[in-house]
Amino acid sequence: MVARKSATVNLRLPQTSLSNLARLKDRVERRRPKPKVQPRAPEYYQNLIDQHNETTVKANYADSTKDNLQDIIDKFSRFCAHLPKRRPWRTIILNCSKGTTIAFLIHICEVDRVKKRSTIHQYYLRFKMLFNRENGRHMDTNDAKEALAYMYGPLTRDYDLDITVKEKPVLGVDDLLLLLNHHWARDTSTFPTERHRVQFALILLLLFATGCRPAELVDANKKKKMRRWPGLEDDDICDGDVDDNGFEDAEVGADADFGFDDHDSAVADLGSENDGNGSDDDVAMSDVETELRQFDALCYEDVRLLVVRNPVAGELDLLAMEVKLAHHKGAKRRPKPTIFFFTEVDDPIFCPITHLVSLVIADEAFEAPSLTTAERVFEHKVWGPVVSTPLSWKQEMLKTPIFRQDEKAADGVGTSPTPALTYSQFRDCLNRLGLAAGFLEKLTSYCFRRGTANVVDRTATDAVRDQVMRHNPNSAVYNGAYINERVPFDVLSAVLERPSADGILRMLTHMSLMRDPRAPVHVPDDVLAALPPDPSIVDLEEQRAQLKAGAYRIQGTEVEAEVRRLTAEIGTARTRRRNIISEEYRADYFRRRPLEDIERQNCGQQEDEYIEPVVEHQIPERAQLAELICTHVADITPQDIVARRIHSADHQIAIPI
Template sequence: MDYFNSEDSLTDDMLSDIEDDFQVSLRNDVDICRKIREVETGDTIKHALKGKSKKIADYVWKQWCQYSKGMEKADPLQHLKEMDKIEERCFLRWRLETGRMTKLSSVLVSSRHLRMMYKHQLGERLHIPGIDDVKEFIRVEMKNLHDLEESTDVKDVANADDMFLLLCHHWKQSETIFPIERCRIQLSLYILLACATGSRPSLFIDREDCLKYKDLILSKVRDPNQPTGQKLLLMLDNRLQKGQKNESEPIAYVLMEVDSPLAFDIVSHVVALAFDDDAFDSKHIRKPEDLFVDEIPKDMDSLELNWKDSIRDTPLIRRAIRTPRGPEISRSQAEVYDTINTQVRNLGQEVGFVNWTKLYIFRRGAGEAMDPRVGERIISDARRNRALGHGSSEVFNQFYTSRFAPDIQSAFLGRPSDQQLYQLATHMRLRRNPRAKIEVQKKMEGWKCEDDEYLELDIRYQNLRRKLLGRPIIGSKYKAKLEELKRKRDAIKVRCKKQAHREAWKSFFAHSGTLEIERQRCGVVEKSSDGLLNSDFSKEREILARCLFQQPLETDTAGDRRKKRLECISAMISLCRQRDNLPKVARRSRRLSDLVSPKQYSSGGENCCIAGDMDYTLYQLILDI
């Protein structure tokens, strides 16, 4: 307001507003002057980091403090300020000597993390002349001295066919046990959301903040192909984009109904979870059929289905917790990264993919779908970068461009490329073998840890345990030492078993073609189980396995398609609260001695078949039964 040019006299309210504006300006000036003085006097202003980056920087800082203590430096921060090229080399070598890094790429990443920690602690970049010399030192001297591996993991890309294989096995054949069956629906929903949005896993599964009901807008709209019909439309706001969490205008995704197959329909999964959470605000919406009872007003294009105020801050994908009544879904705790990552990895092994399935395969697949050089869709670089959360196109070109060259052979010969064969060759399903997991498990049955460090710790543990046996007074004194020995020994065993499993997996696929030829020549031809339904599952699981992958008929009307969708949603709602969906045959054949203990599962044992929360294992489930 222009107070001084006004013809009216200044009122008391105007004077009060002027005084408030002056006080705000004064406070801002004081803050600015304080920051300037801090810079001039040499006080440190930390560079702000968030999320995983801050955790990494804090971890590297702890490592640096330990390193400074070993170097007999009293002040780690002052030691960091004095760091030069030689000091950086010494720190990296110290991390190699005291850590478990075995790959060259891991050391290069460690060097980047050190520089990120430096910027976080001191508020400025690390300016050391000869940064290329440090990289050359890592690639040559440290590689030869510590025998570092140069191999890098292949970054697989999932397309629609790969996703179909995962979901088909997940619903029709997988015998993976979840603490509560809602986790099965949540896993399917995560795969679909990751492929449809291309978002990072932290959007859906994060301890601090993640996708909540307030980020979803569910509406009914008119069917363009049938004016009297209705369709559900879901809007998803991504306010958790990396580097811009809750700070800028969120990127929005439009998710529509998918009829063929229904397994790809995100809207049905979200609606089922919403009914399970009693999330709809209207008292007239209590079952799936109620969604389509009310009409859309003629003067409106949509009718929004609002959420309850009490549910808006509730995460959509939540973890299972253990209660006196059995496993239940937490009302406030989101699912954790490690749990979903383990579930996806086990599912990929059951399907038989060559490389271990990781969460980022879906994000890379969505990025490939938005690449104007692949497919027929024309999407500008600016819109693709905003959807994926990239600052520039360089990130996409460096990390998301396919490692496969285009079909140069057909281009040179002037012939059209066979896109079906090219898509098969450039994605995950080309070399898959459904028998891989069973064959590798057979090979691992007689495995024993022969690591020298493990054997030494095992001998020390057994000797100390025998000495303390029957001596409660002495035993209580050395109990912590005994548990520490056991923890170190078991950690080495888990790591060695994991490495042995990886080697067995690679060895199987290195000779899988030869083994299959031998099987056929010997007359051992098994009927493929791909796509066949396991008849021992619950009624709801059988309905979903049948309806989700059923191809619609040409004679199906819009009413028929809606009826099938409502049937799937109802089955999902009923399935959400089931706690034990283990097939009867598998339950009878499974012995308690074959099960893994809770400690083995939480430490990442390879034979663990539980895909749910670590607090509730198959071991405890059988004991409760």
Template sequence: MSTFEVKGKPRRFWLRRTLKPAAPNSKPSPSRENVSSQPSVSADSFITIIRATKTQLGLLAATNKSFASQYSKNSQLSLVFTSSLGAIQVLAEQLDQLLVLIESTSTGWAAVPAITNDNELAREHPQEQACTAPESFIFSATGASSGSRTYVSKQYEKDIPSESDSDSDSVFDDESDNGSDIDTYTGRADNQNSGYEYYNQLISKYEEEGPTMANRGERTDKMIAAEAAKWQQFCEVIQSDKEVKRSPYELLKRCHAPTFKSYLNWRCNNSRIKKESSIITYWKVLSMFYCNQTKNWVDGGVLFDINNWIPIGLTPLKNLDTSVKDKSGLYVADLDLMLHHHWVLDQEVLAHGRLRVQIALALILAGATSTRPSALIENLRYRDVEFHVFRPHPGGKRARIGMVVRLTKVKRTAGESRPTKYGFHEEGTLLRDPILYMQSLAFADHAFAVLDSSQDIYDLIIPQDTDRIVLPWKPEWFDRFVFREIRGRGCNTYVDVDKALQYGKARNCLIRLGRKLGYQKQLEWYDLRRGSGKKLHEALTKEEADRSMGHTGGSSTYSRFYTTDYREADFQEIVFGSEPQRDIIQLMGRLLRHGAAPRRLSEDDKKAINQD
């Protein structure tokens, strides 16, 4: 009967994946180590194999038992699973007996009655092919019913049936790695030794490096550097020349709450701080500076003390303003009004004509995407913009153009910023068509690789094997900014090729535009973000809207910082069932504007301000 054949049903049992049958009539492969000198290592290794195999057999038996109960109504499948379960149990018993035999010996391998030479082996097993005993003790069960076993020591070769000559599969995996049990486990011991040195070196390395610091953004690092300079000035003030001065680091590491309170008081006395929120921000930045220097958090008791002291002690003492900024929004009607004045009514001569196009494009993109203005104005490059040309509508002749804008410098979350892409199409209202403005800037820069005018785009023919054409940029324009700085004065003004338009200048342009339109509130770019964010949250799911605005999914950031104070709902309609008048409710929620409001200070106003 062939190897592990039980009741005529052959089963493959993988004893060890690293055991590989040798070629017929081959000699034993040399071992890397003298196994006879280390019998205990060999025995322990083989015992480990047997125990691991028993564990796998237990799992296999449980699986077969489950299948047998599941397919109990199918007699054929039930017979197969029952036979397999019997074979597993027989093999498990054989492994138990072998384990007892090996553990009872004191010299590693017990060479119990073995065949003494290859000729006797061939006479007793003429149907089997020779296979090298791989430097270790091996065994084979010649049949479940006979119960006979043959044990061979490492000095001898034993024949086992090959896969081609036997009705059952070999007990060895012919796809396993070369080498023997002893070689494999000795290698693992070597790996353990090398791992011991390697991981202990890592421990020493990480101890020397210390705690890993937060991955903060460039703007945050600038704020921390500015606060560090203020802290150094304060440390010079509080120390006398007669005493031994302590370094700013020593005073900071001390983490003394009274010292921090005195510092915040000093900040109020030596700056134009008028709002409580400003001093809270300075305290947060100082806390980050402490973390950078000491590589540790500010003590919890100190945080508790300072956070309570600012509103209870410092705010009344310095009469700080606790009012919340008006979080009004600019909506589509406001945007159209601003663009119309910007292009039609504004008579002021700007430093450069490009600035007018840049401000208009920034207004449209900021209003459509509700993105943070700094991510758009200071960081948008040509590589982040793609023009896609598609075939005309069925029956049409004019190609369709789309634009993909990819914003990469969005706010970081957990040390990482996730880029966001927005798609734009041609707008029926040219006043707010982002593709028109972007093409104007690109053609003015000669940034397209093969195009000289917008008509060239519409003359393109889309090949049959593709659905679109993506217009390439010239390599030298790939990394240049779209919104760029204006340099010089008078007739010597020019557009800087490499310098991005600063957010402060764009903010001043928006404030000036708001004053000309007669808005009571000083306009901000975030007013556009709040207005478009409201529309996004009404049209999209909360997750999609948060993703578009760059907020962490499921966060309360929008409701805390972007929802307006005005509740745009007709409560009379809701509560009393009155006739709805939603239009007037919406109008009352818009920013107050008066076209006849003065745009500049009068001479009397200027004198009053100078005398104050």
């Protein structure tokens, strides 16, 4: 056998610095097995058995669930105060009968002035949860059915409850293009920093591309404050949060996804758990870090940016991105992260990678010191016998949220180094964008989620759709909550056996069908002045005036607390009334405008030419970015596509952020 000659290959390993050695040592030490606990005396375990046999371990619900339970406890306590013997609510709910449940629902209708049956149904579900929690068992099936039948029958009829279902608009790619074009080129609203504009556009793209809930990207937790649940404080609770499938008022209806989660299905995962001493193979590299994340939002460690070798020889290598969404609904009870992959998009307005690169360069988050420009990032090549090169982040940036708040600084307003963007800030921007773009329906994050679900349902299997939406397999949540109410199929053409009008049908099934960019965003002052004052607000103002008795300063007086309470209540009432007036005035415009156009056309009048208002951007870089990113260019070379993407990222970086 002829000996094979081979040349010596000099493997060039990366240099190991002292900091890398220290980090390597720390990671090795963290993976050391835990020391075994010495066996305890038999009496110790027998005492544990006796102790837990005599006590009831109640679930430690999430904060939002505790808020909902405390709310129903407060309502039930007020109801119990009207009963003859005025017994504590816990005593009454332990012996709660069918009549007590029905009387409580009637009390809610009378005292809380509920208008919709779906709201009463939510209170009923919370009351059943409270009953289960206090009694350790479910409500009697027959009693629950009769209470539900009373709610859907006499209660709905006697109190004239509204049973209509709110529309669930679906966003399409054309609608997304309208929103992004308006956001970049036509939006006249201002942000504290222009970074907010860039990261807001990236959030919109991720919402549409992943179908995620906003809590998976931004911080949806309530403000850190002293939370107290008087009705829940004396409970013996266990460790670990339990999600209640979300009884939030903002998700009343099928969108809440309640009733479909299988609480016992987690048992199926026990087989994959490590039941022995464990092995190194069962420990993921990301699990060795003990530093806790401060915010439940998308952080740098959840995103991986890669340069992938182009399968076409001679072409530039491509950028790819992995996004791991771990803060899904029920993540604390049953974590199941989902990883999405993104590649470069020719049109930079739709390219999440371009937006991310601009934010990363602005944050100086690349671990490689030389990656300081978009050109170096997009034109990087893969070297060696590998198919990809990861562009890693600095160690101190891994726990940093990508979408962050703005904060005041000595030289003005800048981006905060750590606090994540809150859901309320994102929601306000989203609502404002929908109004400014002229949409009839209110623009919410669920419009994006429903749009993604319907697109994936048409092109992928049910298993992939459920994975994208983070639904349990075969749960039928999509068909009950996310399917487009407007049937995306030309049934008439099918039964008549004629060609279908797919182009028109596509336009008819999405939100932009009723869009009117001329729709007013604010109510004119003369209209506000012509409306009569709200009697309830006038009454509150009179009460405050009587307490103040003409005095300007109330600090330190006996009436200070009551005056401040009335002032806060007046402010809340004014805001609520102003929002109602704005919504009704805008809805009235969409009703009146078509009628006026019809009458003017039939009277022989000429159409008024609509001229888009000229928007002059004060920041030159933003004007250049709007012109570049909102202009669709066809039939260009791959080199020009990369150059256009680089210029777009450079302009986003150049905007003062």
